[in-house]
Structures are given as C-alpha cells and as structure tokens.
Amino acid sequence: MSFEWMAWTMPTAIFFITIACLLIGMTIWQALAPSGEREGFLPIITTPGDRLFIGLLSSAYINLAWLGLTSLSLWFAFVIAVIWMIVLMRWG
Amino acid sequence: MKIQKRTIGLIIYFILLMLPIYWMLNMSLRTNADILSTFTFYPQNPTLANYIKIFTDPSWYSGYLNSFYYVSMNVVISLVTALPAAYAFSRYSFLGDKHLFFWLLTNRMAPPAVFLLPFFQLYSTFGLIDTHFAVALSHCLFNVPLAVWVLEGFMSGVPREIDEMAYIDGYSFPRFFLTIFTPLIRTGIGVTAFFCFMFSWVELLLARTLTTTEAKPIAAIMTRTVSASGLDWGLLAAAGILTIVPGALVIWFVRNHLAKGFALGRV
Amino acid sequence: MNKWQDNKAWFLVIPVFLVVAASAIIPLMTVVNYSLQDIFGPNQRVFVGLEWYKEALTNPRLHAALNRQLLFSSLVLLIEIPLGILIALMMPKKGWGASLSLVLVALPLLIPWNVIGTIWTIFMRPDIGLLGAAINGMGLPFDHTSSSLAAWVTVMLMEVWHWTPLVVLLAYAGLQAIPEAYFQAARIDGASAWATFRYIQLPKLRGVLTIAVLLRFMDSFLIYAEPFVLTGGGPGNSTTFLSIYLVKLAVGQFDLGPAAAFSIIYFLIVLLFCWLFYQALLKVGTGDKS
Known part of the structure; x- marks a missing residue:
C-alpha cells in the first residue's frame, strides 16, 4: 500500500498542513x-x-477571480485574501 | 363542481405520469422484430420471451444480484454508523456540531463526477476495484449524510424525558439505546433504510466506474446494451421494468414518510 | 431546544466521521494534488502550478457548459415549483385516494436514473416512441438525436416528469400541516380560493418550498445519468452539462490535471450554494418555531 497515487507535492502538502493547523x-x-x-x-x-x-x-473565490480576470501575479490576490480573512475574523 | 375539476386535473396528471412507464411495459412484452415492424398501442401478441431471457442468462440476472449485494451492504454500513451519530446530533450540543452537520450536508450535495477519479485510484490501491464492497463504500459518500439527517429528524421527535428517565433508572447508554430507544424510532429506521436502498439503487456513475465484470450492476449492463449496435429494445425495456419493481413493492409502506426522506428529514 | 452540553458526544460521531472522511477528504486532497500537475502516467508527473486553473477559467467550452447548466437549473425551478404546488393542491387530503396519489406520484423517484433515460429514449424516438411518433405524425420533424432544440425539449420533459413529484411530495406535506381551523376561518370570511392560497397556504408553505427550491437546484446541478443515456450530451455539445463534461474530460480523454482543476472549481460552486442552502434552512427552522 503506497500513497504514490495521491501524487503529493510540496506546495499542496503545505496548503493542507496550514488548513489542518487552522x-x-x-x-x-x-x-x-x-x-x-x-x-x-x-x-x-x-x-x-x-x-x-x-x-x-x-478567499478561494478571490484567488480564482484574480486568476481568471487578470494576468498579474497571484501573490497580490493572496495578500488581499489574507487581509480579508483577518478583517472577517475580527469584525465579521 | 370544484372538487370534480380538481379530480379531473389530477387524473390527467397521473395519466401523463404513467404513460412513459406504460410504453416501456408495452415494449417489454413484444419481440424486437415486432417492435420495429409495427406500431401499436398495446402488445397484440404479448410474449414473456424478454423476461425469460433475463432470468436465464447469467450475464443479465447477475447484474441484479450484484446491485442487491452492494445496495444491502451500503444500507447496513449507513445505518450502523449513522444511528449513534444521529443520536449525538439530536441530543447533545458539542464542539463543532453545527460545522460537522454542515460538512455532512456538503457530501450529500457534492457531484459524484468530482470523486470519480480519486475513488478509482483509492480503491485500486486497496485492490477493491470490481468488488461489491467498493461500490457500497463509495455510496456511503451521500447515503451516510442522508441517513444521519433523516434519523436525526425522527429522533428529535422523541421526547428527551424518555432518555432522562432511563438514565435515572440506571440504564447504561448501550442498553438504553438498543432496548428502549431503537424500538421507539423503528419507523424512522425503516424509512432511512428505504432511502439508503433507493439512492444506492438509482446511482449509476460510481457503480459503473468502480466495477468491470464481477460486480457489475444492472444499470451498467443496461448502458452497455444501449451502446451496442442493433440493440434489442424489447430486452432493454424488460430489464428497465425489472429495476422499477423493488422500489414499487415497498413504496406503499413508506408513503407517509416520503417527503421526510427526500427533504433530508427537514419536513 | 436546550440540548445537553457534552463533548463526549464526539465519540458517537466518530464512525460517521471516519467513513465520510475516507470517502470525501482523501479523494478531495488527491484531486487538489492532481490539479497542480501534468500527469503522463504512473510516476511521471510535472508540477505546473495553477496552469490548469487558468486554462479552465478561460476555457470557452467550460463557460458554455456552465451557462447551459445554469439555464437548465433555472428552467427546472421555474417549471417544477409552480407545477408541483398546483398538483399538491389538487391531491385529496385523506382516505384511500390520498394514499394512492402519494404512491403514484412517488413512482418516478424510485426508478434508477439511467432507466429514466431509457424510458424516455423509448418514449421519444420518432420510429418506436409514442410521443416522438405522435409529434412527427403531426408534421413536425422531431428527433432528439439530431436537433438541439428537440434534445433540450426532451431533456426538460424528462426532468420535469422525473422530479416534479419531489416538489409535489414536499408541498403536499406542507399543506397537510396547516390546521383545518385556518380554512374554516377563511370560509367564514368568504375568502376566494385564490385568496386562501395566497394568504394562508403559500405563507405556510415557505419552509418546505425553500427546501424544494434548494434541493431541486442542487440536484439538477449534478445531473448526469439521465441526459447521458438519452442524448450522450449531444447533438454536438448542446446538452453537455457540467458533470457530463467533467466525466468526458476525466475518463474519456484522461486529462487528469485539467479535469481535477475543473473538479475543484465545480466543487467550490457547489460548496457556495450548499452553504447558502444551509443558512436558508437554519433561518426557516427558527422561523417556524418562534
């Protein structure tokens, strides 16, 4: 039994670990x-x-919209999403 | 006068509702040559040849048996896991209960097409492809949440004083649950079993993808016939009629709870 | 509705959690992994970042499938909800007639989804189908395998035939729950049938109708087997809905990466609707009790 079929990569591993930690x-x-x-x-x-x-x-929608509508780096959308998360957690 | 207008409208609706099913029944009682050569509203030379072929050809009737196997396994798994969980949701409030309940709902609503590829890979890894167990387990994706929701609806209708009395009388939780609580909600369990049976029985996409030969469900055997050239309409119609029979047989017993089951216990 | 506050209840939920997690979380993680890579075969894969998402978001065929899906789901709601209420109003309230009506109405819901497709194929074919032959007999060329319009009409007819009973069952259950005293009061006031419906029955149906709208929307959003058997998504791509397109991409062409990215976007759309559904349910639930 191996988990090779799940095709893990470093970025997705970090992504899921972050979600799990949250x-x-x-x-x-x-x-x-x-x-x-x-x-x-x-x-x-x-x-x-x-x-x-x-x-x-x-945040997922913000990133997808950024990706679909602009050709700028996704890091901008990521920063916006993080700020949005903080605002939402604090004052939402 | 008013009542009559209603009744007439209702009768027209029922005729429209039954017409397509009647047409398939009509086809199933005729031979393919007869179907293709003459157009009639009722079978002039009714024959059971199509049904006899299905009941004597293992490649046909094994499809029904396979479907029954995985559907029954799924009903058992769904009920056994969902009963305690539904009790927890109906009686207790605990950390993250609402979020967990919502997460279960998302799985009932998730498109099976999304899970198709990873399921195939997952079950390949464990060597479960083409087994009844794989299909039964994959149908848990939508049936376990459904069972939890419907059972929770029924359990919430039982007053909590009964639980309190039993605990005061010194019943342990398992003894209370099995000897007092389960008999109280047996209608709910029956209705839940029916809906798990039904939603597993009507599903095609996962059942077809996770099986190749040994556990192939009747639904997949039928689609194979559709894609073959020069297909046998009479045989196809007979196979279709036979898939309606199980549901039609038990529908009478759950008629008053149908809305509850389809609405995830929320009615 | 004061429940016992006890975190030990988690132990009762663990079996469900494990079963659903195994069949939902692990596959979903795998899909996310696939969506970021180009997969040629076992052990042959290249990390491509968000390339597939970009492609999916700007793919005109996916946009077409999504628009088609939204049009389909909207039409489903527009037709099935009023029709379902109308039929529920016509059904007898008690006696053997009520039982018989319930059983007859529910029958289409218990038929396997691919058999629904088969029934309608047999029913609509211009050569052997009752309705297909009837329409052609009236001089209108009608063939759901060659004309997009005929395919749409057929798929809509099938969908309305298949799922209106669900709306009927829900509306009927809602109507049964209205106390008889309301109708007596309306009769004494001399209210017309329309007024009774508009000011007594419809407001009381709000709860079940919310459920009906959301269930019909979600389920029609995932439709696969019925149009697949009936039209195979054709003619051309005219009845290729989201699930059919996804299966074509994943199993037909074995484009794992693009199919996975599309799956995630599809799933996010469903998740959003699902959350709105849940909020509406909670609101309706509290509204009834207060």
Whole structure:
C-alpha cells in the first residue's frame, strides 16, 4: 500500500498542513475559551468557526477571480485574501 | 363542481405520469422484430420471451444480484454508523456540531463526477476495484449524510424525558439505546433504510466506474446494451421494468414518510 | 431546544466521521494534488502550478457548459415549483385516494436514473416512441438525436416528469400541516380560493418550498445519468452539462490535471450554494418555531 497515487507535492502538502493547523488551532481555542455567537458586519449571526469557513471560501473565490480576470501575479490576490480573512475574523 | 375539476386535473396528471412507464411495459412484452415492424398501442401478441431471457442468462440476472449485494451492504454500513451519530446530533450540543452537520450536508450535495477519479485510484490501491464492497463504500459518500439527517429528524421527535428517565433508572447508554430507544424510532429506521436502498439503487456513475465484470450492476449492463449496435429494445425495456419493481413493492409502506426522506428529514 | 452540553458526544460521531472522511477528504486532497500537475502516467508527473486553473477559467467550452447548466437549473425551478404546488393542491387530503396519489406520484423517484433515460429514449424516438411518433405524425420533424432544440425539449420533459413529484411530495406535506381551523376561518370570511392560497397556504408553505427550491437546484446541478443515456450530451455539445463534461474530460480523454482543476472549481460552486442552502434552512427552522 503506497500513497504514490495521491501524487503529493510540496506546495499542496503545505496548503493542507496550514488548513489542518487552522482547524486544530480553532478547536483548541474554542475548547479552552468558548466564544459564543455574535453579529458583526455580516448579515448573519456567526461563531468564529463560521467566520473561518466564510473566510476560506471567499478567499478561494478571490484567488480564482484574480486568476481568471487578470494576468498579474497571484501573490497580490493572496495578500488581499489574507487581509480579508483577518478583517472577517475580527469584525465579521 | 370544484372538487370534480380538481379530480379531473389530477387524473390527467397521473395519466401523463404513467404513460412513459406504460410504453416501456408495452415494449417489454413484444419481440424486437415486432417492435420495429409495427406500431401499436398495446402488445397484440404479448410474449414473456424478454423476461425469460433475463432470468436465464447469467450475464443479465447477475447484474441484479450484484446491485442487491452492494445496495444491502451500503444500507447496513449507513445505518450502523449513522444511528449513534444521529443520536449525538439530536441530543447533545458539542464542539463543532453545527460545522460537522454542515460538512455532512456538503457530501450529500457534492457531484459524484468530482470523486470519480480519486475513488478509482483509492480503491485500486486497496485492490477493491470490481468488488461489491467498493461500490457500497463509495455510496456511503451521500447515503451516510442522508441517513444521519433523516434519523436525526425522527429522533428529535422523541421526547428527551424518555432518555432522562432511563438514565435515572440506571440504564447504561448501550442498553438504553438498543432496548428502549431503537424500538421507539423503528419507523424512522425503516424509512432511512428505504432511502439508503433507493439512492444506492438509482446511482449509476460510481457503480459503473468502480466495477468491470464481477460486480457489475444492472444499470451498467443496461448502458452497455444501449451502446451496442442493433440493440434489442424489447430486452432493454424488460430489464428497465425489472429495476422499477423493488422500489414499487415497498413504496406503499413508506408513503407517509416520503417527503421526510427526500427533504433530508427537514419536513 | 436546550440540548445537553457534552463533548463526549464526539465519540458517537466518530464512525460517521471516519467513513465520510475516507470517502470525501482523501479523494478531495488527491484531486487538489492532481490539479497542480501534468500527469503522463504512473510516476511521471510535472508540477505546473495553477496552469490548469487558468486554462479552465478561460476555457470557452467550460463557460458554455456552465451557462447551459445554469439555464437548465433555472428552467427546472421555474417549471417544477409552480407545477408541483398546483398538483399538491389538487391531491385529496385523506382516505384511500390520498394514499394512492402519494404512491403514484412517488413512482418516478424510485426508478434508477439511467432507466429514466431509457424510458424516455423509448418514449421519444420518432420510429418506436409514442410521443416522438405522435409529434412527427403531426408534421413536425422531431428527433432528439439530431436537433438541439428537440434534445433540450426532451431533456426538460424528462426532468420535469422525473422530479416534479419531489416538489409535489414536499408541498403536499406542507399543506397537510396547516390546521383545518385556518380554512374554516377563511370560509367564514368568504375568502376566494385564490385568496386562501395566497394568504394562508403559500405563507405556510415557505419552509418546505425553500427546501424544494434548494434541493431541486442542487440536484439538477449534478445531473448526469439521465441526459447521458438519452442524448450522450449531444447533438454536438448542446446538452453537455457540467458533470457530463467533467466525466468526458476525466475518463474519456484522461486529462487528469485539467479535469481535477475543473473538479475543484465545480466543487467550490457547489460548496457556495450548499452553504447558502444551509443558512436558508437554519433561518426557516427558527422561523417556524418562534
């Protein structure tokens, strides 16, 4: 049994490890100090976990839109997505 | 007068609904030469030759058996794993419960086409290609979430006082769950089993891709016939009619719960 | 709705988590891995970065398939929801008639999806099909294998035939839940049938209709087997919906990288709709209880 068929590469490994760390970190944070639901600038009441999901999904869309509409480096979109994530987690 | 107008409308709808199925039944009772030469609204020389061929030719009837094998395995796996989880979702609030519930939903909604290639590779690695188990496991992707959702809907209808009383009386969780709770929701379990059966039975894409010969489902055997040149319409229609029979036989028992099952337990 | 707060409940969820994770997370990771590489064969692959995504996002055939898909799903909703409500209103409320109606309505839902395609192939063929022969008999040339319009009409007819029953079942369940007292009050006030529907039944149906709209939208978004058997995505590409295009790309041409990138984009679209679905469900759920 080998995992050769999964065709791992360094960038995707880093990507998934980052996501996994985010999820584990969130779980530990919420287990130690549960922070309840609240209403920020988003039109719905959210928990930090909800905001993380919204942030990740919208970041994926930001990056895809950048890739599809412009020919500039994707790092710009990445920076925008990170800033957006922070804004969303803090004030969303 | 008003009632009559409604009834007439309903009857027209049912006729339109049954017409395509009737037409296939009509075809299944005729030989291919008869179908291609004459156009009739009912079989003038009804014959069971097509059905006899399906029941005597192993390459045909093994398709039905294969489908039954993997569908039954899937129902068992789905129910066994989903029962405790549905209980947890209906009775407890725990860390990440809502997110987990949502994640299950995404798998019910995910396009099977997306999972096609990795499933093939994954099951190849474990040497499971062309086994019933592979198809049963791959159908868990959408059936386990469905089972959790439907069972949770039924379990939430059972008052929690029953659980509390049982725990006060000194029942352990497994004993309570098996001897008191499971009988209470047996309707829900039956309905869930029916829907797992159904959604596994109607699926084609994964079942076809993960099998080659030994575990090939009836659905795939039928599509093979379609692509062959000079295909036998009568035989194809008979095979189709036989795939409708299992669902039609049990539909009466779940008629009052159909909406619940199709709406993921949310009605 | 106060539930017991206990994180030990996680142990009950572990079996489901493992089964679904094995069949969802590992394959999805693999798809992400594939989408960044050009794969020629076992152990022969080159990292190409986001090349396939760029290609997929600017691929006119994918755009065409997506537009086709959106048009199809919108038409499905526009036709099936009103039709389903209408039929649910016509169904008897109790007695053997109610049971019989439920069983008859649900029958198409229990037929394997490829058999649905077979039924409609047999029904619509110009030579042996009842409806196909009837339309041609009226002097209209109609062949779903050669005309795009005929193919679309056939696929839509099949879809409406197959899935309107789901809307009927949901709307019927919603109507059954309305207390009889509401109708008595309406009758005393002398409300017309339309007024009763508009101000009593329709508002009460909001919950089930939300579910119906979202289920129909999602499921029609994933449609594969029925049009595959009926038209094979043709004639030309006129009925090639997203899933059919994806399978053609992945299994037909074995372009693993592009197919994987397309899969991820497809999955992200589904994930977004799914999340909106969940939010709508939660809203409807709380709305009913308050």
